[in-house]
Amino acid sequence: MFAFHPRSPHPALRGLVRGLWHYEESREAPQRRREMPCAEAVLLINLGPPIGVAWPDPATKTRFDTAAGFLARPHPAPARSFMGGRQRGVQVMLTPLGAERLLRCPISGVPAQFLDLRETLGLGGPGLAAQLAETTDPDACLDLLEAALLRRLAGDPPADAVAEAWRRIEASAGRIGIGALARDLGLSRQTLVRRFHDRTGLTPKLAARLQRFGAVIARLPEVPEAGWAGLAAEAGFADQSHLIREVRAFTGLAPAALLRRRLTDGLGFGA
Incomplete structure (x- = not known):
């Protein structure tokens, strides 16, 4: 079973967010995936059982528990993901300039490694993740996430x-x-x-x-x-x-x- 619940970004996020979605998956056996390179930064919050992601070093896996997550900068090499058979989460694809607004600094200055939610979303990041993990309705989850992004990305995007x-x-x-x-x-x-x-x-x-x-x-x-x-x-x-x-x-x-x-x-x- 795989349930994919996408949402078109709020108009105020245009040019900053390429897409956001809630997903839920259940399989009979553990699953390993090769995640494709992309030009966007990935913000992911895990809402289900622990998952693992290996990037940028494919041999080094980082574990993310429930109500944990990360931001990864744009990457021109594949990542690898691991899940034990079930997973649930929310994901945002940010343009580099959207990630710059989220972090409030150019993403070029971000190390080529995962940033946790405290670094990404400030002090409210872990609290938001816990609230999302307690929310089972996909639309309600995306409402919470989009509201947090709108607060963090307040103001007009730069026109340069x-x-x-x-x-x-x-x-x-x-x-x-x-x-x-x-x-x-x-x-x-x-x-x-x-x-x-x-x-x-x-x-x-x-x-x-x-x-x-x-x-x-x-x-x-x-x-x-x-x-x-x-x-x-x-x-x-x-x-x-x-x-x-x-x-x-x-x-x-x-x-x-x-x-x-x-x-x-x-x-x-x-x-």
Whole structure:
């Protein structure tokens, strides 16, 4: 059983939150998953039995008990998750600028490791997690979580070159040229790269690559009739070889091998 309860972010969170959802899963046996790289920061609060996550070192697992959680910065490498057969939680996908607002500092300055809820949401983080764990209704959980984000992200998002660059990369699904983007913003390529990395922890090129990769992962439940070459063209890759190189770079596997690891119920990839 897997129950996925998504919610469209509040309009005030537009450009800061890509998505948020409540999930609940029950299996007959423990489950290990290979979690895909992404350009967003992941805020997760565990509301069920303990879970384990290994990132950035795939050999080192961190355990998160009930009413515990973390924020992980954008990561261009796969993570691994472990659960004993049941899990429940809430998850928020934050753009790097959304994570910056949540932390009140650029995410590029955050270590490449998990931040616990006290560091992420301030002193109210553990109390919020405990309240969420006691709330069984998915909509009520998301109401509480969204209200906490709105308080923490109060005020209008910054309107600057980096925010606009992120918006355009995201809107184009990574198909935009970085040189042309810099010119449109009135910056040199080097200046855009430096400012973007200082704020997001990613270069514009890497952010665009991750967006294209995400488009491929979204289509992997089935390969289109046109095959890998057709999928490469749809996702903005130069050709099939380009797609294969990028998937291997981000996951360590060729696309066909990754597809074979897709769980039979379609809910992620086996570790």
